[in-house]
Amino acid sequence: MDYKYETFFIDLLVNETYYIAVKDRKMVRRDVDGHAIALFWTKKELAEAYFENRKDAYDKIIIRDLDRFVTSEMDDLFDKGDKVLVNVTDELDGHFIDIYEATKQIMTELDRIRTVEFARITAKTDDVYGLTDKGNKQFIIISNNGENQPNFMPVWSDYQSALKVRDEDFEECDVDQVEGEVFSEWLDQLRDDDNGVGINLKPNVVGSIVSAQTLKNELSY
Incomplete structure (x- = not known):
């Protein structure tokens, strides 16, 4: 699936960060058809909206670096084919995405943007x-x-x-x-x-x- 026109995809390209919630030092997940699905948000206010009526379901919301997640954390947390739920709230259904497929698309686009920007700046200076x-x-x-x-x-x-x-x-x-x-x-x-x-x-x-x-x-x- 091509994610590049989705709002969450653009948010990640611009900010290079995401948010998760933790409870008892573990990432908060949501039961979907009997599977414990990890929850991610690209804006803190979306995470806060999800937990507005779930005060006991989390301890805190934390910001994470996208590069660090892909480089050193993702393989420890997920297997190929695993799905996660992004930007879900009581008002928004969110996006049910393949974590490896989505991050591959995001990082490919980030690599392209960073390469072009590096070339532009160094040509000037x-x-x-x-x-x-x-x-x-x-x-x-x-x-x-x-x-x-x-x-x-x-x-x-x-x-x-x-x-x-x-x-x-x-x-x-x-x-x-x-x-x-x-x-x-x-x-x-x-x-x-x-x-x-x-x-x-x-x-x-x-x-x-x-x-x-x-x-x-x-x-x-």
Whole structure:
């Protein structure tokens, strides 16, 4: 099923966050035809509306990061083919979606948007930021240790975002900058070595990882 024109899909693209409710430190679920279905909301007010007459059914509503969910949480919580209910309230039926199919579509679109935006910003500033080992000008490459992802070079279109990740995850590294033309040449080598690129990653190294050629195709420098 194509979800991209649904309101919840657009909300997730724009905000990159979602809401769940917890009770006794467990995600709140709803019985649907004998199955305990997880509940998600894309806006806090929708979650609050659902629990307006269910005060005892939850302890709190919490916001979660979409990238972190897809990268490190989804496989522990769900199996392929599992369904979840999104944006249900007493007034709204919500959307009954395949969690893996929906997140694949969302992340594919997010990867595309982030790639285009990175290319646009760096073409304007001519600055690409990355992490370097002390005394080395080449940006580091992160190994995925055999996971179903390529090794990749994390890069950012602004200094502050790179610094935030450095401070939280790579204190031993420096943040450095290269001109767009130099980075474009590095992309050729990354492509030839079958390495990817992590675009504007968040702390805990989550976000969009694309092929070097995918990013190269968007660059104007």
